[in-house]
Amino acid sequence: MDNARFADQIQQGCRALGVTVGEDVPAKLHRLMGELLKWNAKVNLTAITAEDEVLEKHFLDSLAVLPEVEGAGSVLDVGAGAGFPGLPLKMARPSLAVTMVDAVGKKVGYLKAVVAVAGLGLTGTKAVHTRAEGKPDAEGLPRADRVIARAFMDLPDWLDLAPAYLAPGGHVVAMLGKALGEDELRAQAEKRGLTVVSARAYRLPFSGAERQVAAFAKRE
């Protein structure tokens, strides 16, 4: 897909999702797609390889959670894999301190390489190779304002693990494929001394795939 059509689709998708990104972001994402697909030939990073699917299912799906990270200074992306949602979030909001962690060394090798590519706007983004088990100090992981994961764990396991990485006042963000009812979200939160800060369901703009994102905070 050429740069102009790709940029148009990103901006159209962002409008449909109700998020805004700078004019420079589509070109950076286009280059990131080139790196991802080049590396994917050698290292198994993603099963999604069609460009229009990378655009929607990786990039727009990551940018869709911008409302949940607005106002935060730092994000920890756990089980980041090929860098989703961490890399698009960093590109869209360059002032965010983003740390991505994954248990697979080859994936972290890719993340470190891509962060070092000049012109992608990823300078300062950290990629850490460790298994996240809820012990940030021992694991060399920071506490962050937003602790987020996509396609990593089911909600109960995620809510057991993620609060250990929260900075004071921070939110655990869960990206869910299947929408859960408010009662279910509240019950899962309450079991763990958390409250539901927000929850919203939406659809990806081109495929119509259903998504839900929910944010949780420690009870004061």
Ligand code: SAM
């Ligand atoms: N978040 C990415 C995405 O949505 O494209 C990757 C999702 S992939 C299905 C799950 C990732 O979590 C894998 O890359 C795996 O290596 C990583 N992972 C699994 N358990 C982990 C753990 N305890 N700590 C860190 N990474 C882990």
